[in-house]
Amino acid sequence: xxxxxxxxxxxxxxxxxxxxxxxxxxxxxxxxxxxxxxxxxxxxxxxxxxxxxxxxxxxxxxxxxxxxxxxxxxxxxxxxxxxxxxxxxxxxxxxxxxxxxxxxxxxxxxxxxxxxxxxxxxxxxxxxxxxxxxxxxxxxxxxxxxxxxxxxxxxxxxxxxxxxxxxxxxxxxxxxxxxxxxxxxxxxxxxxxxxxxxxxxxxxxxxxxxxxxxxxxxxxxxxxxxxxxxxxxxxxxxxxxxxxxxxxxxxxxxxxxxxxxxxxxxxxxxxxxxxxxxxxxxxxxxxxxxxxxxxxxxxxxxxxxxxxxxxxxxxxxxxxxxxxxxxxxxxxxxxxxxxxxxxxxxxxxxxxxxxxxxxxxxxxxxxxxxxxxxxxxxxxxxxxxxxxxxxxxxxxxxxxxxxxxxxxxxxxxxxxxxxxxxxxxxxxxxxxxxxxxxxxxxxxxxxxxxxxxxxxxxxxxxxxxxxxxxxxxxxxxxxxxxxxxxxxxxxxxxxxxxxxxxxxxxxx
Amino acid sequence: xxxxxxxxxxxxxxxxxxxxxxxxxxxxxxxxxxxxxxxxxxxxxxxxxxxxxxxxxxxxxxxxxxxxxxxxxxxxxxxxxxxxxxxxxxxxxxxxxxxxxxxxxxxxxxxxxxxxxxxxxxxxxxxxxxxxxxxxxxxxxxxxxxxxxxxxxxxxxxxxxxxxxxxxxxxxxxxxxxxxxxxxxxxxxxxxxxxxxxxxxxxxxxxxxxxxxxxxxxxxxxxxxxxxxxxxxxxxxxxxxxxxxxxxxxxxxxxxxxxxxxxxxxxxxxxxxxxxxxxxxxxxxxxxxxxxxxxxxxxxxxxxxxxxx
Numbered sequence: 001x002x003x004x005x006x007x008x009x010x011x012x013x014x015x016x017x018x019x020x021x022x023x024x025x026x027x028x029x030x031x032x033x034x035x036x037x038x039x040x041x042x043x044x045x046x047x048x049x050x051x052x053x054x055x056x057x058x059x060x061x062x063x064x065x066x067x068x069x070x071x072x073x074x075x076x077x078x079x080x081x082x083x084x085x086x087x088x089x090x091x092x093x094x095x096x097x098x099x100x101x102x103x104x105x106x107x108x109x110x111x112x113x114x115x116x117x118x119x120x121x122x123x124x125x126x127x128x129x130x131x132x133x134x135x136x137x138x139x140x141x142x143x144x145x146x147x148x149x150x151x152x153x154x155x156x157x158x159x160x161x162x163x164x165x166x167x168x169x170x171x172x173x174x175x176x177x178x179x180x181x182x183x184x185x186x187x188x189x190x191x192x193x194x195x196x197x198x199x200x201x202x203x204x205x206x207x208x209x210x211x212x213x214x215x216x217x218x219x220x221x222x223x224x225x226x227x228x229x230x231x232x233x234x235x236x237x238x239x240x241x242x243x244x245x246x247x248x249x250x251x252x253x254x255x256x257x258x259x260x261x262x263x264x265x266x267x268x269x270x271x272x273x274x275x276x277x278x279x280x281x282x283x284x285x286x287x288x289x290x291x292x293x294x295x296x297x298x299x300x301x302x303x304x305x306x307x308x309x310x311x312x313x314x315x316x317x318x319x320x321x322x323x324x325x326x327x328x329x330x331x332x333x334x335x336x337x338x339x340x341x342x343x344x345x346x347x348x349x350x351x352x353x354x355x356x357x358x359x360x361x362x363x364x365x366x367x368x369x370x371x372x373x374x375x376x377x378x379x380x381x382x383x384x385x386x387x388x389x390x391x392x393x394x395x396x397x398x399x400x401x402x403x404x405x406x407x408x409x410x411x412x413x414x415x416x417x418x419x420x421x422x423x424x425x426x427x428x429x430x431x432x433x434x435x436x437x438x439x440x441x442x443x444x445x446x447x448x449x450x451x452x453x454x455x456x457x458x459x460x461x462x463x464x465x466x467x468x469x470x471x472x473x474x475x476x477x478x479x480x481x482x483x484x485x486x487x488x489x490x491x492x493x494x495x496x497x498x499x500x501x502x503x504x505x506x507x508x
Numbered sequence: 509x510x511x512x513x514x515x516x517x518x519x520x521x522x523x524x525x526x527x528x529x530x531x532x533x534x535x536x537x538x539x540x541x542x543x544x545x546x547x548x549x550x551x552x553x554x555x556x557x558x559x560x561x562x563x564x565x566x567x568x569x570x571x572x573x574x575x576x577x578x579x580x581x582x583x584x585x586x587x588x589x590x591x592x593x594x595x596x597x598x599x600x601x602x603x604x605x606x607x608x609x610x611x612x613x614x615x616x617x618x619x620x621x622x623x624x625x626x627x628x629x630x631x632x633x634x635x636x637x638x639x640x641x642x643x644x645x646x647x648x649x650x651x652x653x654x655x656x657x658x659x660x661x662x663x664x665x666x667x668x669x670x671x672x673x674x675x676x677x678x679x680x681x682x683x684x685x686x687x688x689x690x691x692x693x694x695x696x697x698x699x700x701x702x703x704x705x706x707x708x709x710x711x712x713x714x715x716x717x718x719x720x721x722x723x724x725x726x727x728x729x730x731x732x733x734x735x736x737x738x739x740x741x742x743x744x745x746x747x748x749x750x751x752x753x754x755x756x757x758x759x760x761x762x763x764x765x766x767x768x769x770x771x772x773x774x775x776x777x778x779x780x781x782x783x784x785x786x787x788x789x790x791x792x793x794x795x796x797x798x799x800x801x802x803x804x805x806x807x808x809x810x811x812x813x814x815x816x817x
Contacts, residue, residue: 119559121547190764209759212657217672220665374540374777
C-alpha cells in the first residue's frame with residue numbers, strides 16, 4: 001500500500017469529524033417518534049399532527065385542568081339551550097399571511113368541515129350544529145339541532161383563514177394559521193421547521209423512529225428535547241445522565257384491556273371479574289413502568305369534571321380470581337384459554353407478556369398475538385378478538401362514553417368494539433343528552449362509570465405519565481397532561497455560560 | 509448475445525408483472541382499511557363511503573388492478589391516499605437515499621469481504637483463516653438492530669466522529685453503510701474463501717506457480733478470475749436486497765429510503781405507494797440479476813454461447 005493511500009486512511013477520521021454536524025445555530029430541536037401526517041387540521045387525525053397543529057393555529061375553546069371548556073380566543077354566552085353566541089377576543093391572533101382572524105374565518109372553517117362533500121373526519125363531532133351566522137366582525141352565532149350544555153367543548157377546531165379556504169390552499173403542506181408558531185419549511189418528510197412568532201426562534205421537529213437512537217441523539221446534542229414514546233428503561237438510563245433533565249407529570253391517556261362480550265368466555269362477567277382480580281396493576285406500574293403511570297379505574301381520570309374518583313379499585317386477589325374461574329367450571333386440567341391481541345410495539349408486547357404471566361398464575365392460559373397496526377386495528381374493529389389492549393389519547397369530553405359504550409355505537413358507526421350492550425348505560429346516555437346543566441351531566445356520567453366498573457367491558461389499567469427529557473441547552477418546557485406541545489411557547493435556549501459545563505459533560 | 513439479452517429481458521418483464529399483481533392482491537386482502545386510518549373511527553358512515561368512492565376503493569379489485577397496470581404503462585403510479593402526493597414524486601424523493609446507501613454498503617462489503625476471503629483462503633487453517641472467519645461469523649451473528657446502536661454509541665457518542673442518525677452529509681452515511689455492509693461482507697467473505705480454495709487446487713494455478721509468478725499475481729490474475737462467478741451471483745442477490753431497502757438499518761439511522769417508505773405505507777394501507785415501492789424493488793432485483801447474467805456472459809464465454817464446460 002502506497003504512502004498516499006495510507007495517509008488517506010489515516011486522515012479519514014479527521015475528514016469524517018470535519019464533516020460531522022454540530023450545533024452552531026440557535027434553533028431548538030425536538031425529536032418525534034413519528035412525523036405529522038397532515039398539517040391541515042380539517043383532516044389531521046394522528047396525534048403528532050394534532051399536537052403540531054395546536055402550535056400553528058388557534059381555536060375558540062381551551063380546557064382547564066379539570067377539562068372544563070374555557071375561553072381561548074373567544075368567550076361565549078348561552079342565549080338559549082340551542083343558541084350560543086361566541087365573541088372573539090379583539091386581541092385574537094393574526095394569521096401568518098398578516099390578515100387578522102375574524103368571524104368570517106371561524107364561519108368558513110366550520111362550514112367547510114360541516115359540508116358533507118368535503119368528507120372531513122371532524123364532521124361527526126360537530127353534527128349538532130344546525131347553522132352559523134355572522135353577527136359582526138367578532139361575533140358568531142351557533143344554532144344547534146338539539147340542546148347540549150357541553151357544546152362549547154366541541155369547538156376545538158383549528159381556525160383557518162377564509163380567503164385561503166376559498167382559494168383551496170394546500171394547508172396540509174403549507175399551513176397558514178394564527179397560532180404562536182408559523183410554518184417555515186418541510187424540507188424532507190422527517191423534518192419540519194416552525195418559527196416561534198414571538199421571538200422568531202426556529203424550531204425543528206425531527207422524526208427519529210427508534211427510541212434508543214432518539215435517546216442517543218439527545219445525549220449527543222443532535223436534538224434538544226424529546227417527549228414520551230420511550231421505554232421506562234431508557235428513562236432510567238437518561239435519569240442516570242447528569243446533564244439530562246427529566247420531567248414527569250400525571251397524564252390522562254388511558255390504557256385498558258378490552259373484552260369481546262360476544263365471546264363465550266370473555267362474555268361471562270365472572271371471567272372478566274376473575275381477570276380483574278388476577279392482575280397486579282400496581283406491581284406492573286412500579287416494576288415494569290418504573291412508576292411512570294397511575295392506576296386507573298375509569299376512562300376519565302379522577303380530576304376530570306365528569307370523572308369518578310370514588311370508584312373502588314379491583315384489588316389484586318389471585319385466590320379470588322382462581323375461585324371465580326373454578327365456579328365457571330375451569331380447572332387446571334381444563335383451563336381457560338384466551339387469545340390476547342396487541343400491536344407490534346415492543347413495549348406493548350412486553351407489558352402483554354407480564355399480563356400473560358400474571359393470568360397464568362391463576363390458571364388462565366393466554367396466547368399472545370401481535371400484529372402490525374392495520375391488521376390489529378382491523379381485527380379489533382371487526383370484533384375478531386377475545387382480549388386486546390389499547391389506549392385512548394387526548395380525551396377531553398365525556399361524550400366519549402356514548403361513542404365507546406353505547407349499544408348504537410358498534411363499529412363502523414362507533415368504537416363499541418367489545419359489542420357491549422347495557423340497557424342501563426343506554427338509558428343513562430339518553431338522559432345525558434337531555435340534561436341541561438353540566439352538573440346534571442356530571443352526575444349521570446358518574447353513574448355510567450359506576451355501571452361500567454361493575455360490568456367490566458373494559459378493564460382499566462393505568463393512565464400513562466407524560467415524560468420529557470431535555471439537554472442543558474434548553475429550559476422552561478412545561479409538560480401537559482394530554483401530551484400536547486404547548487409548552488414549547490415558553491421553552492428557551494440557555495445562555496452559553498449557563499450551559500457550557502453541562503454541554504462538556506454531554507459531549508464526553 | 510442479442511438473443512440471450514432478449515430472453516433475459518422478456519423473463520424479467522414477466523417476473524415484474526407477476527410480482528406487482530401478486531402484491532396488489534395481497535395488500536388488498538390483508539385486514540386494515542386506509543379509510544379507517546385517514547378518517548379515524550369517529551367518521552360518519554356516509555363520509556367513509558364518500559371518501560372510499562373518491563379514492564376509487566369502492567371499485568372491484570380487478571378493475572383497480574387493471575387501472576393500476578394501465579397507469580404503470582404510461583408511468584403514472586397514481587397518488588398517495590394520505591398525502592395526495594404523486595407516488596412517482598414520493599419514490600423520486602426516496603430513491604436517491606436508497607441508491608446512496610446501497611452503493612456505500614456495497615463498497616463496504618467489497619472492501620471487507622474480498623481481502624478477508626482471500627486472506628482466509630491463502631492461509632487455510634492458519635491464524636489468518638481463523639481471524640477472518642471469526643470476523644465473518646461475528647458479522648453474521650450480530651443483528652443490524654443491535655450493531656447499529658452499538659456503532660452509534662462508539663463512533664457518535666464516545667468518539668464524536670459521526671452524527672447519530674439522519675441523512676445530513678457524507679459522514680452520516682458511514683455508520684448505516686458499515687451496519688448494512690457488515691452482514692453482507694460476512695457472507696461474501698465465506699463465499700470468496702470457498703470459491704478461491706476450490707480453484708487454488710487446480711492444475712493451472714499450480715502451473716502458474718511453477719512458472720515462478722509471485723503469489724499476488726497468481727491469486728489476482730489466475731485464481732480469482734475463476735473464483736468470481738459464484739461471488740458475482742451472491743453479490744447480485746445482495747445488491748438486489750440492498751436496493752430493495754434495508755428496513756431495519758433505515759429505521760435505526762432514520763435513513764429516508766425505499767424500505768422505510770414501504771413499511772410506513774403498509775402500516776397506513778397506502779396502496780398506491782406500496783405498489784410503487786414494490787414495482788421499484790422488483791425492477792431493481794430484476795435489473796441487477798439481468799446485469800449479473802450479462803456479466804456472467806462477459807466473464808465466461810461458455811455461458812454466453814450456451815455451451816458446457
